[in-house]
Amino acid sequence: MDIQTFIETYAVARKGSDCLKWDALQERFGAEDLLPLWVADMDFKAPPAVEKALIQRVRQGAFGYSQNLPDYFSAFAAWQKKRHGITLESNWLRFSKGVVESIYHLIQIFTAPGDGVLIQPPVYYPFFNAVRETGRKLVENQLVQSADGSWQVDLAAFEKQLATGNVRLFLLCSPHNPVGRIWREAELQALFALCEKYDVLILADEIHQDFDFSETGFVSALQVAEGHFQERLVVVNAPSKTFNLASLLHGHILIPNHELRECFDQKIKPLSQSENNLLGQIAGAAAYRDGEDWFDAVKQVIWENYRYLRDYLVKTTPKIQVSQLEGSYLVWLDLSGLGLTDAQTVEKFIKEDCQLAVDFGSWFSAESSSFIRLNLACSPAVIKQACDRLATGALKRQLSAKRQIK
Ligand SMILES: Cc1ncc(COP(=O)(O)O)c(C=O)c1O
Numbered sequence: 001m002d003i004q005t006f007i008e009t010y011a012v013a014r015k016g017s018d019c020l021k022w023d024a025l026q027e028r029f030g031a032e033d034l035l036p037l038w039v040a041d042m043d044f045k046a047p048p049a050v051e052k053a054l055i056q057r058v059r060q061g062a063f064g065y066s067q068n069l070p071d072y073f074s075a076f077a078a079w080q081k082k083r084h085g086i087t088l089e090s091n092w093l094r095f096s097k098g099v100v101e102s103i104y105h106l107i108q109i110f111t112a113p114g115d116g117v118l119i120q121p122p123v124y125y126p127f128f129n130a131v132r133e134t135g136r137k138l139v140e141n142q143l144v145q146s147a148d149g150s151w152q153v154d155l156a157a158f159e160k161q162l163a164t165g166n167v168r169l170f171l172l173c174s175p176h177n178p179v180g181r182i183w184r185e186a187e188l189q190a191l192f193a194l195c196e197k198y199d200v201l202i203l204a205d206e207i208h209q210d211f212d213f214s215e216t217g218f219v220s221a222l223q224v225a226e227g228h229f230q231e232r233l234v235v236v237n238a239p240s241k242t243f244n245l246a247s248l249l250h251g252h253i254l255i256p257n258h259e260l261r262e263c264f265d266q267k268i269k270p271l272s273q274s275e276n277n278l279l280g281q282i283a284g285a286a287a288y289r290d291g292e293d294w295f296d297a298v299k300q301v302i303w304e305n306y307r308y309l310r311d312y313l314v315k316t317t318p319k320i321q322v323s324q325l326e327g328s329y330l331v332w333l334d335l336s337g338l339g340l341t342d343a344q345t346v347e348k349f350i351k352e353d354c355q356l357a358v359d360f361g362s363w364f365s366a367e368s369s370s371f372i373r374l375n376l377a378c379s380p381a382v383i384k385q386a387c388d389r390l391a392t393g394a395l396k397r398q399l400s401a402k403r404q405i406k
Pocket of ligand 1: 207
Protein backbone atom coordinates (compact mmCIF):
# COMPACT_ATOMS: atom_id res chain seq x y z
CA MET A 1 0.00 0.00 0.00
CA ASP A 2 1.39 3.41 -0.91
CA ILE A 3 1.56 6.23 1.61
CA GLN A 4 -1.26 8.25 0.09
CA THR A 5 -3.65 5.30 0.14
CA PHE A 6 -2.69 4.55 3.75
CA ILE A 7 -3.36 8.13 4.82
CA GLU A 8 -6.69 8.28 2.96
CA THR A 9 -7.79 4.99 4.49
CA TYR A 10 -6.52 5.18 8.06
CA ALA A 11 -5.86 8.79 9.13
CA VAL A 12 -8.53 9.71 11.64
CA ALA A 13 -9.59 12.99 13.27
CA ARG A 14 -9.21 12.15 16.93
CA LYS A 15 -10.12 15.50 18.44
CA GLY A 16 -13.35 15.20 20.39
CA SER A 17 -12.97 11.46 20.99
CA ASP A 18 -11.61 11.75 24.55
CA CYS A 19 -8.16 11.16 23.20
CA LEU A 20 -5.30 12.20 25.44
CA LYS A 21 -3.14 13.62 22.66
CA TRP A 22 -5.72 16.01 21.16
CA ASP A 23 -8.27 16.49 23.95
CA ALA A 24 -6.10 17.00 27.03
CA LEU A 25 -4.08 19.96 25.73
CA GLN A 26 -5.59 22.50 28.10
CA GLU A 27 -5.06 20.20 31.06
CA ARG A 28 -1.53 19.09 30.14
CA PHE A 29 -0.12 22.17 28.36
CA GLY A 30 -2.34 25.02 29.57
CA ALA A 31 -3.52 25.89 26.04
CA GLU A 32 -6.07 24.28 23.79
CA ASP A 33 -5.02 25.41 20.34
CA LEU A 34 -1.60 23.74 20.10
CA LEU A 35 -0.70 21.23 17.39
CA PRO A 36 -0.10 18.00 19.34
CA LEU A 37 2.98 15.87 18.64
CA TRP A 38 3.42 14.52 22.14
CA VAL A 39 2.44 11.16 23.76
CA ALA A 40 3.40 8.01 21.82
CA ASP A 41 0.33 6.86 19.98
CA MET A 42 -0.82 7.22 16.37
CA ASP A 43 -3.37 9.36 14.58
CA PHE A 44 -4.33 6.28 12.58
CA LYS A 45 -7.03 3.65 12.88
CA ALA A 46 -5.74 0.23 13.90
CA PRO A 47 -5.51 -2.52 11.25
CA PRO A 48 -8.90 -3.50 9.77
CA ALA A 49 -8.54 -7.02 11.20
CA VAL A 50 -8.56 -5.49 14.70
CA GLU A 51 -11.75 -3.56 14.08
CA LYS A 52 -13.39 -6.64 12.58
CA ALA A 53 -12.42 -8.94 15.47
CA LEU A 54 -13.52 -6.43 18.10
CA ILE A 55 -16.85 -5.73 16.39
CA GLN A 56 -17.54 -9.43 16.10
CA ARG A 57 -16.90 -9.93 19.82
CA VAL A 58 -18.79 -6.82 20.87
CA ARG A 59 -21.82 -7.92 18.80
CA GLN A 60 -22.00 -11.13 20.82
CA GLY A 61 -22.81 -8.77 23.63
CA ALA A 62 -21.86 -10.65 26.80
CA PHE A 63 -18.86 -9.38 28.75
CA GLY A 64 -18.68 -11.75 31.68
CA TYR A 65 -15.42 -13.31 32.85
CA SER A 66 -13.32 -14.81 30.09
CA GLN A 67 -10.38 -17.14 29.66
CA ASN A 68 -7.16 -16.34 27.82
CA LEU A 69 -7.51 -16.80 24.06
CA PRO A 70 -6.14 -20.27 23.26
CA ASP A 71 -4.64 -19.11 19.95
CA TYR A 72 -3.10 -15.86 21.24
CA PHE A 73 0.36 -17.28 21.76
CA SER A 74 0.63 -18.79 18.28
CA ALA A 75 -0.23 -15.43 16.65
CA PHE A 76 2.22 -13.52 18.88
CA ALA A 77 5.02 -16.07 18.52
CA ALA A 78 4.61 -16.26 14.73
CA TRP A 79 5.01 -12.46 14.52
CA GLN A 80 8.13 -12.51 16.70
CA LYS A 81 9.63 -15.31 14.61
CA LYS A 82 8.82 -13.79 11.24
CA ARG A 83 9.68 -10.17 12.03
CA HIS A 84 12.66 -10.68 14.35
CA GLY A 85 13.73 -14.33 14.23
CA ILE A 86 12.91 -14.69 17.93
CA THR A 87 11.86 -18.13 19.17
CA LEU A 88 9.44 -17.93 22.08
CA GLU A 89 8.19 -20.68 24.37
CA SER A 90 4.58 -20.47 25.48
CA ASN A 91 5.38 -21.09 29.16
CA TRP A 92 7.50 -17.90 29.28
CA LEU A 93 4.48 -15.67 28.65
CA ARG A 94 2.45 -13.76 31.26
CA PHE A 95 -0.11 -11.08 30.42
CA SER A 96 -0.35 -7.64 31.97
CA LYS A 97 -2.36 -4.44 31.62
CA GLY A 98 0.60 -2.72 30.00
CA VAL A 99 4.33 -2.33 30.00
CA VAL A 100 4.54 0.43 32.59
CA GLU A 101 2.44 -1.55 35.03
CA SER A 102 4.66 -4.58 34.40
CA ILE A 103 7.78 -2.55 35.16
CA TYR A 104 6.33 -1.43 38.50
CA HIS A 105 5.45 -5.05 39.34
CA LEU A 106 8.76 -6.54 38.20
CA ILE A 107 10.80 -4.01 40.19
CA GLN A 108 8.82 -4.91 43.31
CA ILE A 109 9.10 -8.64 42.65
CA PHE A 110 12.79 -8.85 41.85
CA THR A 111 14.31 -6.17 44.08
CA ALA A 112 13.92 -5.02 47.69
CA PRO A 113 13.25 -1.49 48.97
CA GLY A 114 16.49 0.49 48.84
CA ASP A 115 18.08 -1.69 46.14
CA GLY A 116 19.59 0.16 43.19
CA VAL A 117 17.80 0.09 39.81
CA LEU A 118 19.90 1.41 36.95
CA ILE A 119 18.37 3.39 34.08
CA GLN A 120 20.06 5.26 31.23
CA PRO A 121 18.72 8.82 30.82
CA PRO A 122 17.54 10.51 28.76
CA VAL A 123 14.90 7.82 28.96
CA TYR A 124 11.11 7.30 29.00
CA TYR A 125 10.11 9.21 32.14
CA PRO A 126 7.91 6.52 33.77
CA PHE A 127 11.19 4.62 34.34
CA PHE A 128 12.17 7.27 36.91
CA ASN A 129 8.74 7.13 38.53
CA ALA A 130 8.73 3.33 38.68
CA VAL A 131 12.01 3.28 40.59
CA ARG A 132 11.18 6.15 42.93
CA GLU A 133 7.57 5.21 43.62
CA THR A 134 8.48 1.64 44.55
CA GLY A 135 11.02 2.91 47.08
CA ARG A 136 14.07 1.70 45.16
CA LYS A 137 17.26 3.68 44.66
CA LEU A 138 17.54 5.43 41.31
CA VAL A 139 20.95 4.85 39.72
CA GLU A 140 21.46 6.85 36.53
CA ASN A 141 23.98 6.18 33.83
CA GLN A 142 23.62 9.05 31.34
CA LEU A 143 23.88 8.23 27.65
CA VAL A 144 26.51 10.29 25.91
CA GLN A 145 26.46 11.94 22.50
CA SER A 146 29.44 11.34 20.24
CA ALA A 147 30.90 13.88 17.84
CA ASP A 148 28.62 12.66 15.00
CA GLY A 149 25.57 13.26 17.24
CA SER A 150 24.80 9.58 17.84
CA TRP A 151 23.89 8.38 21.34
CA GLN A 152 26.10 5.85 23.10
CA VAL A 153 26.38 4.05 26.42
CA ASP A 154 29.30 5.04 28.61
CA LEU A 155 30.35 1.50 29.43
CA ALA A 156 33.02 2.42 31.97
CA ALA A 157 30.52 4.58 33.87
CA PHE A 158 27.97 1.75 33.62
CA GLU A 159 30.40 -0.66 35.26
CA LYS A 160 31.26 1.86 37.96
CA GLN A 161 27.56 2.23 38.80
CA LEU A 162 27.15 -1.54 39.01
CA ALA A 163 30.25 -1.86 41.18
CA THR A 164 29.27 0.86 43.63
CA GLY A 165 25.51 1.51 43.40
CA ASN A 166 24.10 -1.67 45.00
CA VAL A 167 22.36 -2.23 41.66
CA ARG A 168 20.10 -5.31 41.53
CA LEU A 169 18.24 -4.55 38.31
CA PHE A 170 19.13 -2.89 34.99
CA LEU A 171 16.12 -1.41 33.21
CA LEU A 172 17.00 -1.34 29.51
CA CYS A 173 15.02 0.60 26.91
CA SER A 174 15.50 -1.12 23.54
CA PRO A 175 14.92 0.54 21.11
CA HIS A 176 15.74 3.56 23.24
CA ASN A 177 12.99 6.15 23.73
CA PRO A 178 13.64 9.09 23.24
CA VAL A 179 17.02 9.05 21.45
CA GLY A 180 15.85 6.55 18.82
CA ARG A 181 18.75 4.10 19.06
CA ILE A 182 18.57 0.47 18.03
CA TRP A 183 21.27 -1.11 20.18
CA ARG A 184 23.71 -3.31 18.28
CA GLU A 185 24.18 -6.85 19.56
CA ALA A 186 27.77 -6.06 20.59
CA GLU A 187 26.57 -3.10 22.67
CA LEU A 188 23.94 -5.23 24.40
CA GLN A 189 26.40 -8.03 24.95
CA ALA A 190 28.89 -5.69 26.62
CA LEU A 191 26.18 -4.36 28.96
CA PHE A 192 24.82 -7.80 29.74
CA ALA A 193 28.27 -9.25 30.42
CA LEU A 194 28.69 -6.61 33.11
CA CYS A 195 25.26 -7.48 34.51
CA GLU A 196 26.46 -11.09 34.69
CA LYS A 197 29.71 -10.05 36.37
CA TYR A 198 27.84 -8.10 39.07
CA ASP A 199 24.86 -10.49 39.27
CA VAL A 200 22.30 -7.96 38.11
CA LEU A 201 18.90 -8.86 36.62
CA ILE A 202 18.11 -7.39 33.19
CA LEU A 203 14.63 -6.03 32.52
CA ALA A 204 14.34 -5.13 28.83
CA ASP A 205 11.49 -2.91 27.63
CA GLU A 206 11.15 -3.76 23.94
CA ILE A 207 7.79 -2.13 23.25
CA HIS A 208 9.19 -0.22 20.23
CA GLN A 209 10.86 -3.31 18.71
CA ASP A 210 8.88 -3.31 15.45
CA PHE A 211 9.81 0.26 14.49
CA ASP A 212 13.24 -0.64 13.21
CA PHE A 213 14.82 1.71 10.68
CA SER A 214 18.42 0.70 11.37
CA GLU A 215 20.89 -0.82 8.95
CA THR A 216 21.71 -3.74 11.21
CA GLY A 217 18.26 -4.63 12.54
CA PHE A 218 16.68 -4.89 15.96
CA VAL A 219 18.20 -7.55 18.23
CA SER A 220 16.11 -8.65 21.19
CA ALA A 221 17.76 -9.11 24.57
CA LEU A 222 16.50 -12.70 24.24
CA GLN A 223 18.79 -13.22 21.22
CA VAL A 224 22.03 -11.72 22.51
CA ALA A 225 24.93 -14.20 22.39
CA GLU A 226 22.51 -16.88 21.16
CA GLY A 227 20.32 -16.58 24.23
CA HIS A 228 23.15 -16.73 26.76
CA PHE A 229 21.59 -14.07 29.02
CA GLN A 230 18.07 -15.50 29.12
CA GLU A 231 18.69 -16.87 32.60
CA ARG A 232 18.90 -13.34 34.06
CA LEU A 233 16.41 -11.67 31.78
CA VAL A 234 12.80 -10.53 31.73
CA VAL A 235 11.43 -8.89 28.56
CA VAL A 236 8.34 -6.70 28.47
CA ASN A 237 6.56 -5.73 25.26
CA ALA A 238 3.07 -5.32 23.83
CA PRO A 239 1.15 -5.00 20.56
CA SER A 240 0.03 -1.52 21.63
CA LYS A 241 2.72 0.64 19.98
CA THR A 242 2.96 -1.49 16.84
CA PHE A 243 -0.78 -1.45 16.11
CA ASN A 244 -1.98 1.60 18.06
CA LEU A 245 -3.91 -0.24 20.77
CA ALA A 246 -2.70 1.53 23.93
CA SER A 247 -6.08 2.07 25.55
CA LEU A 248 -6.92 -1.63 25.30
CA LEU A 249 -4.50 -2.16 28.19
CA HIS A 250 -2.73 -5.36 27.26
CA GLY A 251 0.94 -6.29 27.39
CA HIS A 252 3.36 -9.22 27.68
CA ILE A 253 5.96 -10.31 30.21
CA LEU A 254 8.44 -12.93 28.96
CA ILE A 255 10.39 -14.89 31.57
CA PRO A 256 12.58 -17.64 30.12
CA ASN A 257 14.12 -18.71 33.45
CA HIS A 258 12.06 -21.25 35.40
CA GLU A 259 13.06 -19.99 38.87
CA LEU A 260 12.40 -16.37 37.98
CA ARG A 261 9.02 -17.43 36.60
CA GLU A 262 8.11 -19.25 39.80
CA CYS A 263 9.17 -16.25 41.83
CA PHE A 264 7.05 -13.99 39.59
CA ASP A 265 4.00 -16.25 39.86
CA GLN A 266 4.20 -16.21 43.67
CA LYS A 267 4.98 -12.56 44.19
CA ILE A 268 2.57 -11.12 41.64
CA LYS A 269 -0.37 -12.33 43.74
CA PRO A 270 -0.44 -9.50 46.28
CA LEU A 271 0.28 -6.96 43.52
CA SER A 272 -2.32 -7.90 40.93
CA GLN A 273 -5.42 -10.02 41.18
CA SER A 274 -7.35 -8.79 38.16
CA GLU A 275 -8.30 -10.91 35.15
CA ASN A 276 -6.65 -10.37 31.79
CA ASN A 277 -8.16 -8.01 29.25
CA LEU A 278 -10.25 -9.94 26.73
CA LEU A 279 -10.59 -7.14 24.18
CA GLY A 280 -6.85 -6.40 24.38
CA GLN A 281 -6.09 -10.05 23.60
CA ILE A 282 -8.62 -10.18 20.75
CA ALA A 283 -7.17 -7.02 19.21
CA GLY A 284 -3.55 -8.15 19.68
CA ALA A 285 -4.12 -11.61 18.21
CA ALA A 286 -5.97 -10.21 15.16
CA ALA A 287 -3.23 -7.63 14.59
CA TYR A 288 -0.38 -10.13 14.84
CA ARG A 289 -2.22 -12.49 12.51
CA ASP A 290 -3.48 -10.07 9.85
CA GLY A 291 -1.92 -6.67 10.50
CA GLU A 292 1.37 -6.97 8.66
CA ASP A 293 0.46 -5.06 5.48
CA TRP A 294 -1.00 -2.27 7.60
CA PHE A 295 2.15 -2.20 9.72
CA ASP A 296 4.53 -2.12 6.77
CA ALA A 297 2.57 0.83 5.37
CA VAL A 298 2.54 2.77 8.67
CA LYS A 299 6.28 2.24 8.95
CA GLN A 300 6.72 3.84 5.55
CA VAL A 301 4.62 6.83 6.60
CA ILE A 302 6.74 7.27 9.72
CA TRP A 303 9.98 7.05 7.77
CA GLU A 304 8.79 9.55 5.17
CA ASN A 305 7.69 11.92 7.96
CA TYR A 306 11.12 11.58 9.52
CA ARG A 307 12.91 12.15 6.20
CA TYR A 308 10.77 15.22 5.45
CA LEU A 309 11.35 16.74 8.90
CA ARG A 310 15.09 16.06 8.89
CA ASP A 311 15.63 17.42 5.36
CA TYR A 312 13.37 20.42 5.95
CA LEU A 313 15.12 21.41 9.17
CA VAL A 314 18.59 20.87 7.70
CA LYS A 315 17.63 23.22 4.87
CA THR A 316 15.70 25.89 6.76
CA THR A 317 16.78 25.71 10.39
CA PRO A 318 20.12 23.91 10.70
CA LYS A 319 20.52 25.19 14.26
CA ILE A 320 17.99 22.54 15.29
CA GLN A 321 19.82 19.21 15.44
CA VAL A 322 17.77 16.17 14.44
CA SER A 323 18.90 12.85 15.96
CA GLN A 324 19.25 9.83 13.71
CA LEU A 325 16.07 7.72 13.81
CA GLU A 326 16.93 4.04 14.09
CA GLY A 327 14.08 2.83 16.26
CA SER A 328 10.62 3.97 17.48
CA TYR A 329 8.43 6.64 15.87
CA LEU A 330 9.76 9.39 18.12
CA VAL A 331 12.33 11.92 16.97
CA TRP A 332 14.65 13.76 19.35
CA LEU A 333 15.57 17.34 18.48
CA ASP A 334 18.19 19.54 20.12
CA LEU A 335 17.30 23.24 20.27
CA SER A 336 20.47 24.39 22.02
CA GLY A 337 21.78 25.82 18.71
CA LEU A 338 18.96 28.37 18.95
CA GLY A 339 20.25 29.44 22.36
CA LEU A 340 17.44 27.51 24.06
CA THR A 341 18.88 25.54 26.92
CA ASP A 342 16.82 25.74 30.09
CA ALA A 343 13.46 23.98 30.43
CA GLN A 344 11.42 27.15 30.91
CA THR A 345 12.71 28.91 27.79
CA VAL A 346 12.28 25.80 25.65
CA GLU A 347 8.73 25.36 26.90
CA LYS A 348 7.86 28.99 26.23
CA PHE A 349 9.35 28.83 22.73
CA ILE A 350 7.53 25.61 21.80
CA LYS A 351 4.15 26.56 23.25
CA GLU A 352 4.04 30.29 22.56
CA ASP A 353 6.22 30.84 19.49
CA CYS A 354 5.56 27.51 17.72
CA GLN A 355 2.12 26.62 19.09
CA LEU A 356 3.14 22.99 19.50
CA ALA A 357 2.59 20.39 22.22
CA VAL A 358 5.58 18.06 22.49
CA ASP A 359 7.32 15.91 25.07
CA PHE A 360 9.91 18.19 26.63
CA GLY A 361 13.48 16.98 27.07
CA SER A 362 13.42 17.90 30.75
CA TRP A 363 10.86 15.13 31.28
CA PHE A 364 13.49 12.55 30.21
CA SER A 365 16.50 13.88 32.10
CA ALA A 366 17.52 17.04 33.90
CA GLU A 367 20.42 17.23 31.43
CA SER A 368 18.18 17.17 28.32
CA SER A 369 16.29 20.39 28.82
CA SER A 370 17.37 21.76 25.42
CA PHE A 371 15.69 18.81 23.66
CA ILE A 372 12.16 18.04 22.52
CA ARG A 373 10.62 14.77 21.36
CA LEU A 374 8.18 14.75 18.45
CA ASN A 375 5.78 11.97 17.51
CA LEU A 376 6.00 11.04 13.81
CA ALA A 377 2.98 8.68 13.73
CA CYS A 378 0.63 11.18 12.16
CA SER A 379 -0.37 12.52 8.77
CA PRO A 380 2.41 14.15 6.72
CA ALA A 381 0.28 17.33 6.75
CA VAL A 382 0.74 17.56 10.54
CA ILE A 383 4.50 17.07 10.25
CA LYS A 384 4.68 19.76 7.56
CA GLN A 385 2.75 22.17 9.75
CA ALA A 386 4.98 21.38 12.73
CA CYS A 387 8.10 21.97 10.62
CA ASP A 388 6.77 25.34 9.41
CA ARG A 389 5.97 26.36 12.97
CA LEU A 390 9.42 25.36 14.22
CA ALA A 391 11.16 27.19 11.38
CA THR A 392 9.02 30.31 11.78
CA GLY A 393 9.45 30.30 15.55
CA ALA A 394 13.22 29.95 15.18
CA LEU A 395 13.37 32.77 12.62
CA LYS A 396 11.36 35.10 14.85
CA ARG A 397 13.66 34.29 17.72
CA GLN A 398 16.78 34.99 15.68
CA LEU A 399 15.36 38.29 14.38
CA SER A 400 14.38 39.46 17.83
CA ALA A 401 17.87 38.54 19.15
CA LYS A 402 19.42 40.63 16.35
CA ARG A 403 17.16 43.60 17.17
CA GLN A 404 18.20 43.43 20.80
CA ILE A 405 21.90 43.50 19.84
CA LYS A 406 21.32 46.68 17.75
C1 LIG B 1 9.65 2.67 26.31
C2 LIG B 1 8.18 2.62 26.60
N1 LIG B 1 7.70 1.71 27.46
C3 LIG B 1 6.39 1.64 27.75
C4 LIG B 1 5.49 2.52 27.18
C5 LIG B 1 4.04 2.46 27.56
O1 LIG B 1 3.57 1.16 27.61
P1 LIG B 1 2.12 0.84 28.18
O2 LIG B 1 1.17 1.79 27.55
O3 LIG B 1 1.91 -0.59 27.78
O4 LIG B 1 2.20 1.00 29.66
C6 LIG B 1 5.95 3.50 26.29
C7 LIG B 1 5.03 4.46 25.70
O5 LIG B 1 5.40 5.43 25.11
C8 LIG B 1 7.34 3.54 25.99
O6 LIG B 1 7.83 4.45 25.15
